[in-house]
Amino acid sequence: MLQLSLYPELIEAGCDEAGRGCLAGPVFAAAVILPKDFECEVLNDSKQLTEKERYTLRPLIEEKALAWAVGIVDHKEIDKINILNASFLAMKRAVAALKILPEHLLIDGNRFCGYEGIKHTCVVKGDGKFMPIAAASVLAKTYRDDYMLQLHKEYPLYDWDNNKGYPTKKHRAAIREHGATPYHRMSFNLLDSQLELKFS
Numbered sequence: 269m270l271q272l273s274l275y276p277e278l279i280e281a282g283c284d285e286a287g288r289g290c291l292a293g294p295v296f297a298a299a300v301i302l303p304k305d306f307e308c309e310v311l312n313d314s315k316q317l318t319e320k321e322r323y324t325l326r327p328l329i330e331e332k333a334l335a336w337a338v339g340i341v342d343h344k345e346i347d348k349i350n351i352l353n354a355s356f357l358a359m360k361r362a363v364a365a366l367k368i369l370p371e372h373l374l375i376d377g378n379r380f381c382g383y384e385g386i387k388h389t390c391v392v393k394g395d396g397k398f399m400p401i402a403a404a405s406v407l408a409k410t411y412r413d414d415y416m417l418q419l420h421k422e423y424p425l426y427d428w429d430n431n432k433g434y435p436t437k438k439h440r441a442a443i444r445e446h447g448a449t450p451y452h453r454m455s456f457n458l459l460d461s462q463l464e465l466k467f468s
Contacts, residue, residue, distance in 0.1 A: 269309070288355050297338070299339070300400050302332070375401075
């Protein structure tokens with residue numbers, strides 16, 4: 269069973285990101301403040317849930333949460349500031365968009381750049397330990413998946429409806445054959461070999 273909070277006396281927001289390892293598209297992050305009486309046995313790290321479970325949980329989280337928000341950093345910003353800083357920025361944007369100001373942040377992972385005026389605790393594999401982080405992981409993942417499904421309609425050759433921008437063999441084969449799209453992260457190693465890329 270996941271813990272509801274680290275500091276029960278504080279207004280605590282869980283934060284997590286999705287899309288850090290992708291070759292294309294933005295990184296999404298979510299911040300979620302859950303009520304003190306929140307219960308949900310199914311809630312877990314989004315990677316441990318089925319797609320159907322994630323999309324079933326999303327409206328429940330949005331309805332029950334005291335506050336929730338999603339932050340986005342696009343591929344161009346990622347190329348400028350690197351993916352680690354982009355992940356931090358997406359989390360900060362999500363926190364800034366919350367309608368309630370949290371007193372403490374639970375951050376998934378081992379590092380965070382900090383949010384001015386709010387203390388934070390980093391939790392390695394926190395999405396499998398704390399409900400607010402797990403809830404944030406579900407929102408970040410599903411909203412990013414929705415976004416990549418829209419991009420797939422524009423560029424169907426890259427299989428983004430299945431891989432969501434992650435570096436699968438089919439995705440890399442499409443890059444090799446058709447070149448990079450305007451949504452690819454050019455600071456990433458798009459191919460697993462040093463072939464020169466053409467732009468579409």
